[in-house]
Amino acid sequence: MLKNYLKIAFRTLLRDRSFSVLNLFGLAIGLASVIMIMAYIRYELSYDKGYSNxxxxxxxxxxxxxxxxxxxxxxxxxxxxxxxxxxxxxxxxxxxxxxxxxxxxxxxxxxxxxxxxxxxxxxxxxxxxxxxxxxxxxxxxxxxxxxxxxxxxxxxxxxxxxxxxxxxxxxxxxxxxxxxxxxxxxxxxxxxxxxxxxxxxxxxxxxxxxxxxxxxxxxxxxxxxxxxxxxxxxxxxxxxxxxxxxxxxxxxxxxxxxSHYFSEISVNSDIKYIYIFASIALLILFIACINYINLTTARSLQRAREIGLRKVLGALRKQLIVQFLTESFLFFLISTILAIVIAYSLWPVFSAKITAYQQVPLFDIAGMLGIALIFAVGGLLSGAYPAFFLSALQPVKVLKGLSKFGINISLRKALVVLQFSISGVMIIATLIVNRQLSYISNARLGFNKDNLIDVPFFIRKSQVTAFKRELLKNKDIKAVSVASWRMGQDYGMWNNYKDRTDTTKDIRYNFTYADLNFVNTMGIRILEGRNFSRAYGRDMLSPDSAWRLSKKMGDDERAAFQASFPIMLNQEAVNALGLKNPVGKVLTKPIKGTVIAVVENFNGLSLHQKIGPVIIKSDPECEQGDMYIRVSSANISASISYIESRWKKFYPDKRFEFAFTDDKLQQLYTADQRLGSLFNIFSSLAIIIACLGLFGLISLTVQNRVKEIGIRKVLGASVLDIANLVSMDFIKLVVISFVIASPIGWYFMNKWLQDFAYRTSIDWWVFALACGITLFIAVATLSIRSVKAAITNPVNSLRNE
Structure with a gap:
């Protein structure tokens, strides 16, 4: 019996080759996407399980x-x-x-x-x-x-x-x-x-x-x-x-x-992204399964006589159900094999793009079990509705040609709306994620990150002043500074002090020790006061020298001496301390010193976090932190070569390393960029899969209305009239799907943006653009088949009927 079911299933596949290809291709793309996403999720969930205990x-x-x-x-x-x-x-x-x-x-x-x-x-x-x-x-x-x-x-x-x-x-x-x-x-x-x-x-x-x-x-x-x-x-x-x-x-x-606590050892991911990726996998699989259900039930008219004859000849309903489930499982089996080939071919590119590691395993034991489960559940769920629906057709109505009244058109339309609603949400999410990533890349940070080279600099007795002088001999090197601020990591030091407005809470103050040229090198704007300068003796005193001097002083002299140290505050520090006219004020907490300037807020950390209070203290001999080198945009490569040659001269036993500041900042958003890449890839696949189903449905619609189209053309209908006739219902469904998708997309993306202290807005045109993109692709897909039907010679259509 099973052999007979398989024969029938294969014959059905070969008889309707075009629809079989659409079905197989749509399912294969969906399954390949699920296989790759699940491999990534398994990899993320396997973290820190590489030792037995x-x-x-x-x-x-x-x-x-x-x-x-x-x-x-x-x-x-x-x-x-x-x-x-x-x-x-x-x-x-x-x-x-x-x-x-x-x-x-x-x-x-x-x-x-x-x-x-x-x-x-x-x-x-x-x-x-x-x-x-x-x-x-x-x-x-x-x-x-x-x-x-x-x-x-x-x-x-x-x-x-x-x-x-x-x-x-x-x-x-x-x-x-x-x-x-x-x-x-x-x-x-x-x-x-x-x-x-x-x-x-x-x-x-x-x-x-x-x-x-x-x-x-x-x-x-x-x-x-x-x-x-x-x-x-x-x-x-x-x-x-x-x-x-x-x-x-x-x-x-x-x-x-x-875990996302302060001073994490590494940049961690977030479990919410696992939930997002798993949801995307399920939604894509759902879209692919909807395609199969829609195309199978839509073809019921073509198979109605077969079903009616089998029932007249004694076929039981359960036998027909088994037959259709066999077809479904055969479809899924072939699609799964094709999906494995696609996933295997694309995995190196996908893995490098999403995980940054090409060695992530695609097929392990858990992966193969997952594929087997997807095959079993997908085949059963996708085949269940068509099997029960088609097996329920009554032979009398079928053989009299009345079977079309039993077809659940409303359900099929609802499934199309559901497909495009899911695709619409993904397109909206893609546009907003990419807009936020663009906002991050172009956000005003309070300093100039362009053409700024960052060299890790932790060298004792480093001759740092002589080295900086040597670098500045090159006309393409505009400025050099060393500071304890490590770009993208921390400002050097920090401490917590009570919030002056709410003593039950603490505020974290960040401290950066920097040489005299720091503000100019970084391009930080001074709003009030003066810069560090060699013209002021206190500015030229390093913390170590100051500490040695203070050890020789009495308590009162030491207090006055410490209070004279020059410091700069950013705007957040001024607000946190509640200072009015801060320049010239003497601070005892959170640090001892005299305010010589207020600088614009600057952010060298992640935009996920708000800019906090930052206090800059002068250290003309600073040699523990990062060296920042501002170079001309005209000769960046030559400048790097020059810096390296000078480095080898001064520090022959130290390896020269450097990074561009903007690249280091971009690394802070690795997880967000992965999310953007994932949405870019799979929103495209989702709309492709949905449009494959749409193409199949309009093709079946045209087949079922060949006589009507021929008669309308004979009576004078234009190509545009015919195209509108067969396409307009589907276009309406796509528009309805976006009415549903828009509030859902807004809700979820608004929640995602809450994780950023600085974020883009969600404007109306994002939804209009997403709707326009989907409509354009859907209309293009529908036009391929509807226009072909409209330009067909009506004589041929009516002769065949």
Whole structure:
């Protein structure tokens, strides 16, 4: 019996080749899209699961006092993990860690690597695979380091390098004690090298300590993390935790998608994007399934006689249902195979565009099971309605030619409206996401980001003044400055102080130490007061020199001396401090000094966040932060070459690195750009799939109205009249779909824009443009078939009838 059903299904496929191709192509595009999106979602959900004991690994979060700027902090008092491990046996291992980049020198090679600075328990918590060395002892001795497989091959041409030494950029000699398999890309702790903590601090635990860093713990297998977290409260009084503060346990697997606290180790994604991507996948699959249902039911007139004859000859309804379900599953099987081929071909491009990694697996065990589930559920749901609808046709009405009265036209129209409503929402979302990304790229930041080169500059005894003088000898280098402000990361330092208008809340003040040419180099506008200048002795005094001088002074003299330090405030700082006529005012909090200028608000961080108070303090010898170099737009490449040549002259044992400021800022919006790319791709696919179905429906409409069209042409109807006749109903459906799509699109995109402190507006023309785009594509699709029908010779049409 099954063999007979398959034969019939294949014959049906071959008999109506054009509709079969439309159906197969639409389903294949939809399924390929779903396969790729689900692969990306699996990759995002797999973060920090690359070691076997990940369910027991947690990060500590410090609960700040009520009213704090950030209620939870990633950087925890550096002794917190040790104290908790001592007090609670359920914690079997712990380590603080610091992440940074360093330059290592081996012979004459200088290589930049990302590093993790951790204690001996690190590899007990994160049990990565060791290729050589002992994970139990690899980090026990100061000066030890464990290399990744790639770095080991780069330095030593293999993994057998235990005992070799490497010199870091601070001149410290490090001993190789192990080699591990490269850390996976899907972890928030990506590093090339793990370094032992060289200075294990034995300081007694003190909650007021300013030294803090991320810390991780490993729990016993049977430990309930929520109950353990409650038990932490029992030691708060013993260790003098301020009221309202505490410690939380955060599963390491939650960090990538559910953690957006201050000072995160890496730029995390957001679980909401997973929900968005999953919704897009389901909607595209839904559109493709609607196509199948619509085209199958629309062809019911062509198959009506077949169904009637089978019923007259004794076919039972359940046998007809099985036949149509077999056709549906066969369609889905062929479409799934075609979709796998399409997805496999496009995956490298899609993966690089959306994830930035080409090595993300497309087909793993979970992926294949997912494809099988999509095939089974899609085939069943898509085939169910046509099967039950067609099998219910009455043989008497069918054979008398009355079957058309049983066709559910209203449902088919509703499905078309639903298809184009989904497509409309996606097009609206695409336009708004791209508009916001454009707004971000062109937003006024309060400084000039163009032609500004950013060079990381953390060099002790750097001869920074001589180096800057050397750079300025080149006519294409317009200005040079060093500041503690690290573009896209932080302003250098920060601290929280009480809000003067609401003492239950804190305000975060940011502090930037900068040399005298900072404001000019960055293009920051001074609104009141003066710039830093060599003409003022206090401006020329570095913080280190000032500290040494103040040590020799009495209390009153020291207070007056500190109050004379020149500082600049941005507009937000002036507002937060409630200052009127701020220039010349002496501050004691949040920093001691005299205000010499007010500068325009400038934002070198993400536009997701509001600009906060920033205080700029002069440091003419600043050499810890980033060096900003303003170059002429005419000779950027030549300028970079010149800077590199001077760098090699002054710092021959340091690797030269640089980035363009605008590129660094764009990296802050990686997740948003991925969303934009996804909408660009899949809104296009959604409208293509919907239009394939539209083309199929109008083709069937034309087939069913051949005689009517022929008679109308004989009676004088024009080509435009005929085209309007067969197309106008569909155009009305598209317009109705946009009436539905517009408020839905506005609601969801307005919610998305709320995540940005600075955002574009949603104007009426966005919806008009989206509607115009969809109407244009739909009309173009309809015209291909309607115009062809209108120009057909009516004699041929009537003869055939």
């Amino acid at each position: 990940y369910p027991q690994v947690y990060r500590l979060l410090q609960v700040d006092k009520p009213g704090s700027v950030s209620p939870l902090r990633v950087n925890v008092n550096m002794h917190m993990a040790d104290v908790l491990q001592k007090e609670f046996p359920a914690i079997v291992a712990s380590t603080p860690l610091g992440c940074s980049t360093m330059q290592f020198k081996y012979h004459n090679d200088i290589v930049k690597v990302t590093t993790i600075d951790a204690k001996a328990d690190f590899f007990k918590i994160f049990n990565y695979q060791f290729l050589s060395g002992d994970p139990k002892t690899a980090l026990q001795q100061p000066g030890s380091l464990v290399l990744s497989q790639t770095v080991a091959k780069q330095y030593f041409n293999g993994i057998n390098c235990i005992g070799n030494t490497i010199t870091d950029n601070y001149g410290n000699i490090r001993h190789v004690t192990g080699v591990v398999k490269d850390m996976p890309q899907n972890t928030h702790l990506r590093a090339d090298v793990v370094i032992s903590d060289d200075n294990p601090d034995q300081e007694v635990f003190n909650m007021e300590s300013y030294t803090s860093m991320p810390q991780y713990v490993l729990l016993n297998k049977n430990t309930n993390a929520a109950q353990l977290e409650q038990q932490f409260k029992s030691i708060y009084k013993k260790y003098k935790f301020p009221e309202g503060t505490g410690v939380r346990l955060q599963p390491v697997t939650d960090i990538h998608l559910r």
